[in-house]
Amino acid sequence: MDILIGLAGGFEAAFTLQNLLYVLLGVTLGTFIGVLPGIGSMAAIAMLLPITFYMPPASALILLAGVYYGAEYGGSITSILLNIPGTPSSAVTCLDGHPMALSGRAGVALFITAVASLVGSSVAIFFLTFAAPALGRLVLNFGPAEYFAVILFGLVATSTITNGSTAKSLAMVAVGVLLGLIGMDQNSAVARFTFGIPELFDGIDLIVLAMGLFGISEIMRSMVMRSGHLATAKVSLKSMIPTREDLRASGFPMVRGTAVGSFLGTLPGAGQTIASFVAYAVEKRVSRTRERFGKGAIEGISAPESANNAAALTAFIPTLSMGIPGSATMALMLGALMIHGITPGPNFVTQNSDMFWTLIASFWIGSFLLILLNIPLIGLWVRILKIPYQMLFPMIIVLLCIGVYSVNNSPFDVGLALMLGVIAVFLRSYGFEMAPVLIGFILGPMLERYFRRSIQLGRGEAEYFVSSGISMFFLAATVLLLLMAVVAGVRSVLRGRTESSAIHSLRS
Amino acid sequence: MFDDAMRSEITERPKFQARAYAGTYIDVAVVAERLWNRLSWGWLFNTHTGSGFLLLLVCAPFILGLERLPIGTLQRIGPGMVPGLVLAVALLIAGGLLIWGMFGPGIKPRLDALDLDWQGLRGILMISGGVLAFMALLPSLGLVMAAFVTSLISSIARPPFRPLSAVALATFNTAAVWIVFVVLLDLHFRAFPRNMPWIF
Known part of the structure; x- marks a missing residue:
């Protein structure tokens, strides 16, 4: 009953004109940025974070959440029409979406994408509504040892459940933790890794890091991106109407995709990209006509698209109830909350229940607005795709600069973001992923804090870390994940295979 | 440059291709090719060693910075303990990548490992x-x-x-x-x- 009352209150709060406008703005901006090739939802959220400083926290979160799933949908549009994934999690949609567009069924593909997204989000919101408060109550009993174990698990899970190399992701988590520890140490007041630069005493700002790793490096990498050819010049409303066959064929895939996505989203570190890959793989395995995949099978769109939206939303469960972000995007959201002085954690749902329910309600509203906006406005997005990239990217660079500068009004930050961005470009070209860096950056200081507290409470005895069932479970799971990664690594070396990207293994 | 298909094409391109003559005599060109491939820096510069070197480079400032941070003991943790442990993980991985690249199986020599054109x-x-x-x-x-x-x-x-x-x-x-x-x-x-x- 509590939940219904809370939800009703949330809808009431979210239906204010101001918040509705923010949802609308967020979804529109998000779709726009998702449609722009070479810049994803991470950069979009990082760019908009400074603007949200001036908003009430609930509205800020509503805007950012809108941007987040707007960008996901926008990314699918470019996947289908241009065969260039606008966001990593829509990369799988290229496999079947683009062939559909080439055979003149772009409209249907876009429509199914929107419907699958709505189905995925609705179910995931349902989970979120029930699971987050329950998990919050469970987490209330967590001591520092439990937190330490869960955070360690999150860090390792981030690197083992990835589509790149496990060792490289683990290294990037470590680099992220080190970056997070830059600045004044709270316990000993010793400046760490500052090299006498006064601007570094407060540590690196989250926004500066995110803009460097995702904004600047993505733009730099996009300079060599081929310009795609539009599969169809015009998508009419009429062409979006799916046949009965299409709807029937995508019903169960949506259910399976949503289930896969909802589950993977809750795991720390897994995130929507993995969810979409797994959902596609599941669909391919289940299907009786496997050869159709990669040639425009509608299941190949509906399953991953519902999975990534479901995962996008269930990722809020650990973020809001434990304060442990499940993905890089969630790490940014967490940062946005912290800037407003709100620390997500077990008490978040009870202490900020208004905000929690407003947020949930705005997710529903956002999902519906996304469909309402995108189906009639699809022509507009297609027209944006026709603008040459040449004319768009200088503006993005100027906006990135302004965004970084406005955080602290400091030119130093702009230079720092540039440096991080250039390093990120080189790291990425060697197959290092950047999302683990951001997760390590957020979780690193937390890890150290809980490690110290555990040591203090346990009086330096290591047994304290395994004193409770929960911490023992997570520590064991961490060790298991590491062992599994090592075994998989050794096996691939024995087979003489060099690393290949996940998308290639799905294609074959 | 970031395209996987292109990347594999670059990897598989022989560095110096000698024409194989149909004959039983020792082909100078073939010997030269083998010698060149042996002498070339492929064992030192490939994607794995490149990743290792890059990771070392990224860690370098932290190694320098760690020097002045006291590590402390388990009873009294110093500001250098957690960074030290984390850095050790990163360096271990960097070392692994370097060793794998230099001595691992199936590594094709490739000077232009950095795929930036x-x-x-x-x-x-x-x-x-x-x-x-x-x-x-x-x-x-x-x-x-x-x-x-x-x-x-x-x-x-x-x-x-x-x-x-x-x-x-x-x-x-x-x-x-x-x-x-x-x-x-x-x-x-x-x-x-x-x-x-x-x-x-």
């Missing part, structure tokens, strides 16, 4: 130039000048570069930025150079 470097350089210009110009000359110059320099990053349309685009971008950030959002930026008070 000239176009990629041009993008990185020009965008860096644009961002640096923004950083240098904004405090003294204000947002309008900085945005204009940044947009102009960045335009060079991706071909085709046409000077006239770049200037037009920079003008448009500057106007848009000025309207959104100064007029509408009223963020506290210096919009114009300090010694131009007459403009207001």
Whole structure:
């Protein structure tokens, strides 16, 4: 009953004109940025974070959440029409979406994408509504040892459940933790890794890091991106109407995709990209006509698209109830909350229940607005795709600069973001992923804090870390994940295979 | 340059291809090719060792910084303990990558492991130039000048570069930025150079 009352209150709060406008703005901006090739939802959220400083926290979160799933949908549009994934999690949609567009069924593909997204989000919101408060109550009993174990698990899970190399992701988590520890140490007041630069005493700002790793490096990498050819010049409303066959064929895939996505989203570190890959793989395995995949099978769109939206939303469960972000995007959201002085954690749902329910309600509203906006406005997005990239990217660079500068009004930050961005470009070209860096950056200081507290409470005895069932479970799971990664690594070396990207293994 | 298909094509391209002659005599060219492949730096520079070196480079400032941080004991943890442990993990992985690249199986010699071509470097350089210009110009000359110059320099990053349309685009971008950030959002930026008070 509590939940219904809370939800009703949330809808009431979210239906204010101001918040509705923010949802609308967020979804529109998000779709726009998702449609722009070479810049994803991470950069979009990082760019908009400074603007949200001036908003009430609930509205800020509503805007950012809108941007987040707007960008996901926008990314699918470019996947289908241009065969260039606008966001990593829509990369799988290229496999079947683009062939559909080439055979003149772009409209249907876009429509199914929107419907699958709505189905995925609705179910995931349902989970979120029930699971987050329950998990919050469970987490209330967590001591520092439990937190330490869960955070360690999150860090390792981030690197083992990835589509790149496990060792490289683990290294990037470590680099992220080190970056997070830059600045004044709270316990000993010793400046760490500052090299006498006064601007570094407060540590690196989250926004500066995110803009460097995702904004600047993505733009730099996009300079060599081929310009795609539009599969169809015009998508009419009429062409979006799916046949009965299409709807029937995508019903169960949506259910399976949503289930896969909802589950993977809750795991720390897994995130929507993995969810979409797994959902596609599941669909391919289940299907009786496997050869159709990669040639425009509608299941190949509906399953991953519902999975990534479901995962996008269930990722809020650990973020809001434990304060442990499940993905890089969630790490940014967490940062946005912290800037407003709100620390997500077990008490978040009870202490900020208004905000929690407003947020949930705005997710529903956002999902519906996304469909309402995108189906009639699809022509507009297609027209944006026709603008040459040449004319768009200088503006993005100027906006990135302004965004970084406005955080602290400091030119130093702009230079720092540039440096991080250039390093990120080189790291990425060697197959290092950047999302683990951001997760390590957020979780690193937390890890150290809980490690110290555990040591203090346990009086330096290591047994304290395994004193409770929960911490023992997570520590064991961490060790298991590491062992599994090592075994998989050794096996691939024995087979003489060099690393290949996940998308290639799905294609074959 | 970042395309996987292209990458494998580069990897599999023999560095120096000698024609195999149909004959029983010892082919000088084939011997030379084998010698070259043995002498070439492929065992030292490939994607794995490259990753290892890069990771070491990223860790280097932290290694230097860790030197002055006391590690402490388990009873009294110093500020260097957690960074030290984490750094150890990163260095272990870097070492592993280096060893795998140098002695591991199935590594094809490849000097140009860094898959950046000239176009990629041009993008990185020009965008860096644009961002640096923004950083240098904004405090003294204000947002309008900085945005204009940044947009102009960045335009060079991706071909085709046409000077006239770049200037037009920079003008448009500057106007848009000025309207959104100064007029509408009223963020506290210096919009114009300090010694131009007459403009207001």
